[in-house]
Amino acid sequence: MRRPSRPWTPLFGALLAATIAVSGCTATGRTDDSAAPDVASGTSKGFPATFTNAWGTATVPAAPRRVVTLGYADTAVASAMGANIVGAVKSYGSVSGETKDENLPYAKPLDDSVTWLDPMTINTERVAGLRPDLILASTAFTLDEPTYKRLSAVAPVVTYEKQLYGADATEETLRIGRALGDEQGARKIVDTADRAVAKLKADLPGLAGKTYLYGQARDGFAVMITKETNATARFMNRLGLAPLPAVAQLDGKGSVPGAIDVSYERAALFDRADALFMTYQSGALKEKFESDPVVSRLRILTSDRYLPLGIEAATALQSPNAAAVPWLIGELRTTLTTVAAR
Numbered sequence: 001m002r003r004p005s006r007p008w009t010p011l012f013g014a015l016l017a018a019t020i021a022v023s024g025c026t027a028t029g030r031t032d033d034s035a036a037p038d039v040a041s042g043t044s045k046g047f048p049a050t051f052t053n054a055w056g057t058a059t060v061p062a063a064p065r066r067v068v069t070l071g072y073a074d075t076a077v078a079s080a081m082g083a084n085i086v087g088a089v090k091s092y093g094s095v096s097g098e099t100k101d102e103n104l105p106y107a108k109p110l111d112d113s114v115t116w117l118d119p120m121t122i123n124t125e126r127v128a129g130l131r132p133d134l135i136l137a138s139t140a141f142t143l144d145e146p147t148y149k150r151l152s153a154v155a156p157v158v159t160y161e162k163q164l165y166g167a168d169a170t171e172e173t174l175r176i177g178r179a180l181g182d183e184q185g186a187r188k189i190v191d192t193a194d195r196a197v198a199k200l201k202a203d204l205p206g207l208a209g210k211t212y213l214y215g216q217a218r219d220g221f222a223v224m225i226t227k228e229t230n231a232t233a234r235f236m237n238r239l240g241l242a243p244l245p246a247v248a249q250l251d252g253k254g255s256v257p258g259a260i261d262v263s264y265e266r267a268a269l270f271d272r273a274d275a276l277f278m279t280y281q282s283g284a285l286k287e288k289f290e291s292d293p294v295v296s297r298l299r300i301l302t303s304d305r306y307l308p309l310g311i312e313a314a315t316a317l318q319s320p321n322a323a324a325v326p327w328l329i330g331e332l333r334t335t336l337t338t339v340a341a342r
Contacts, residue, residue: 053158054161063180066133071139072139080107086131091312135155135156165231217285227258250262267298
């Protein structure tokens with residue numbers, strides 16, 4: 001699997017990983033003292049718990065005491081549930097330099113004892129040094145099969161069951177909750193997210209039936225999400241929005257599965273959308289997009305219906321985990337309010 005190498009690449013590069021076929025190998029994870037504290041296997045309620053992962057199975061013998069989180073949903077959900085997180089991937093904003101805070105803006109802040117890990121690469125030796133008895137990697141976008149196998153020799157690894165970002169937020173959260181031994185706590189997080197969505201739809205009934213475009217500007221073209229099977233589209237659909245048909249029905253291929261590449265020469269189509277959400281690999285590409293002769297004439301570009309997303313909002317929108325949903329709605333709300341009033 002090709003690993004991300006520059007800011008914003010995970011936003012769409014992860015979609016490519018989601019289409020990779022998975023194998024049926026088995027890995028159960030070590031639970032001896034070299035990898036985890038001494039735990040009484042099978043004595044905790046709900047344990048042992050066995051999970052089917054993309055590359056095998058993992059059994060969590062007892063309630064975990066030392067947790068490492070390698071995906072943003074894993075960190076957000078586990079921290080909301082009060083898990084003892086000893087290692088976590090730092091926020092993408094801190095990696096790119098947009099922010100200095102390693103904590104996710106929508107997650108319960110972790111204390112100073114946590115070891116921050118690079119989300120762009122998984123260092124197995126560093127993870128092993130944290131002596132985890134559970135590794136959560138349900139949204140670890142740089143995880144591949146060889147790394148999964150290495151990590152499984154350290155501790156049980158709970159990752160996605162079939163494909164990256166393939167589960168909806170509810171399934172993902174309940175899976176993490178089961179691994180932590182607190183499905184009731186996970187359900188509370190899901191309920192909070194559901195209430196936030198329901199409140200938005202009640203406040204903004206005009207969202208129903210409106211269209212949106214969500215994409216990333218590249219050099220001379222934009223990669224636009226068009227398939228309603230991906231996590232972003234599912235989230236937007238929950239809000240009542242649908243991808244703009246004029247773009248979704250275009251012929252052609254996309255740089256990543258589930259998307260279509262649209263040249264700036266055809267950007268006039270973007271004006272038909274009720275909302276335009278864009279991300280950028282760099283400030284230079286943002287400027288190139290907005291100053292393009294065709295794009296710069298778009299009415300939507302000078303309206304409140306256009307929202308260039310910051311890094312944290314973009315990474316949250318690529319896989320809207322339940323713990324992030326209330327915050328994400330807040331980030332989008334001003335634009336959504338304008339759209340609903342059309």
